[in-house]
Amino acid sequence: MEGELKPMDAEQLREYGHRMVDFVADYYKTIEDHPVLSQVEPGYLRKLLPDSAPDKPESFENVLSDVKTKIIPGVTHWQSPNYFAYFPSNSSTAGFLGEMLSACFNIVGFSWITSPAATELEMIVLDWFAKMLKLPDFFLSTGQGGGVIQGTASEAVLVVLLAARDIFLRKLGKGFLEKLVVYASDQTHSALQKACQIAGIHPENVKALKTDSSTNYGLSPDLLSKEICHDIANGLVPFFACASVGTTSSTAIDPILELANVTKSYNIWLHVDSAYAGSACVCPEYRHHIDGVEEVDSFNMNAHKWFLTNFDCSLLWVKDRNALIQSLSTNPEFLKNKASQSKSVLDYKDWQIPLGRRFRSLKLWLVLRLYGVENLQAYIRNHIELAIHFEELVSQDMRFEIVAPRTFALVCFRLLLPCGFEDRTNDVNGDLLQAVNSTGKIFISHTVLSGTYVMRFAVGAPLTEERHIDAAWKLIQDQASSLLEKL
């Protein structure tokens, strides 16, 4: 690449592309050599890189060497088999190949005409996925609804919130914005709160309904119903509710069907956020967790979490695509074209926040075809088995407790402190998390449930095997022993 600038020379791309493939394969081969959680200090990289971009081209060797020595130490290795934090972000060979293909075409698929295959493959693959999840027919693109790939679950909940908001404001008038009320449990992902901020919903009208261990942190339909009646009596306008299947803190499950029975009688838009657990619902034995989905207005799951599809790839289905389009469409002259004007095509630009969009359906299509549904189900089941194994290990050590029921592949647990030290339990669990993570050997994260500090052990990285679970548990036990000794 030295000397003459060749921005896109096929043979140069071939040569360097092959070298990058080897780099990537070697990275995965040796991924366990790196601390899974980066151990660098804030500001480390500025000390290692120059203050300005180079005037002259640098060699690929130098850049790759910098990736190894300067970038990788600052990478937290989400693909490491020792990664158990947050929720997983799966890469896979099929997903990686899909990203390559998408970067190759490098289209900006805002309208059908900008690459018909991008729009149509997305419609088809989302229909396939809807069938895998046994979603109701009205979510298929062959009816009034359809599926779309959003970047993230945050964007998914934002676009449906906007669609619902605008349905109500068109009916009632713009002035009613201040009266609109949103409902969800206090376990709902912060993305909903952010979406409400963006959409201009009054902060006091975003109701985070209290949950506790009596419902395993699921939202009570009675509570929802009471709150709605109360708000209506006060002149407010309930318009949107978000149910979660598999919350971030503890994979809690809101009872969709019962909630839908409440929301339907008020014409409230009911959205289901199943960003994490949606993947498991592809297995028949877990599908019942989304029973009632035939009564909701929109449904979301992230193929980029636990479904081997590289980030980002968040799948959203809506019952009425016109609601989205009415809220999000623009029609500038410079984008007009025969196909769009004829209304014979979908233009996904009107289903999302940005105008431009990548050809993301390719990677999901490759994942589905190269692995096949049965293997993908086996992949999910294997992680759940590994989580059950971890749960059993925790249960066998009386110093620990499982804090919330394990439903999928997340185990919520904590260290119990001996008599007399109970008031330090939260702090010591925080210390334990820090101690474990600062070894660089595993990475786990935490949450707080009803005031209790809880460690989260989320199985789901593609390379994780039973031996990694065993080693992780031994590390946690050892660090706990050492902390308990110092009490």
Next chain:
Amino acid sequence: MEGELKPMDAEQLREYGHRMVDFVADYYKTIEDHPVLSQVEPGYLRKLLPDSAPDKPESFENVLSDVKTKIIPGVTHWQSPNYFAYFPSNSSTAGFLGEMLSACFNIVGFSWITSPAATELEMIVLDWFAKMLKLPDFFLSTGQGGGVIQGTASEAVLVVLLAARDIFLRKLGKGFLEKLVVYASDQTHSALQKACQIAGIHPENVKALKTDSSTNYGLSPDLLSKEICHDIANGLVPFFACASVGTTSSTAIDPILELANVTKSYNIWLHVDSAYAGSACVCPEYRHHIDGVEEVDSFNMNAHKWFLTNFDCSLLWVKDRNALIQSLSTNPEFLKNKASQSKSVLDYKDWQIPLGRRFRSLKLWLVLRLYGVENLQAYIRNHIELAIHFEELVSQDMRFEIVAPRTFALVCFRLLLPCGFEDRTNDVNGDLLQAVNSTGKIFISHTVLSGTYVMRFAVGAPLTEERHIDAAWKLIQDQASSLLEKL
């Protein structure tokens, strides 16, 4: 990949990765063999693909064969040297390698801790780029401001609009939302209108100020000033203005400095959208088009358009990062960590709409290092030279006219009709565009300026050479001749 599921086996990734690199290189090598604008009919793909995902894995050969025979016919080839529509979307060897690396790590970089290198490289590379553009120091991350990679210019304008909205609403109270007014020219990208819809700005308070050929479609500061005074007198609250440097229709340029002189006296947030033309401003001889940027609140340009960085990579700088953070931050327990709590790091999740984010700075870093600033300037200049060449060709054919001044690499032109046929000029130009595009030999797009239908010829694909310009012009001439004969 047949048989046993290996979601991520390093040797399997190596094998298939190498094959995909060859596929990609061969694609670029033969890209001119395909019609640049896909010629398929709506619904073509559903007839070619099965109704549901396969239960069993399929072979890589079969999938790749389907890419060739079923997907590629539906691709509009943005990387073709014969692509002259909209604005370019550059792929490059460096950008492609960056995408591979980003897909390899596959991190979800919402907070610093999730991969410190991702946050820090983004800060550094945006600082580099700010210096290349000679942006004021307050846009550097070392001060109160900073740069961030957004997906698209749509998201860039949305986040700054929200930041500005919330500054005003915090001061005035939520009830003032209906009073807030946004200003821009009628040439401003539709992304602003969409952002206003999302943010709940009253549609009547989104002022698209009229422009015409007397200012080359640039916004008049006097008109802005008058409109603001008028609105204030009517009890409205001006809070946001968007200036464009290089509009989508004709690369028109709003006079930033003069506009800033107006907006500053009312504390109006002034955003500059230079999505396309920002790339050219890296060349000293074009930098004057953003003179006055030292007086604005935010500045945006798309490295994914004309700067060899694969989509998506939209660069946004803000003067006051806290304004963004106050508007877009959430702080759920499950994301809390020592580094974030200590405030010693930036968490880019609070600068954008989604929570999750890809490691996008890698590709921009690779582009800057592997090409170097001088070559990148030469790349831009070459396209502008090619556009000048096209402009000259058009000027030499008296049947055509240049409709708006060419400033960068977009030429706006149209066919003139003989005496007696003038009232059909717009229609015939539309027909000419259709005729040209339906050959599949080149792809151009259109706009309307002051009621005049205009063809847009945007040079900027990495593989375009003078011979492609010449061939394109000959095609346009031939199709025009044939249409004129039929008049």
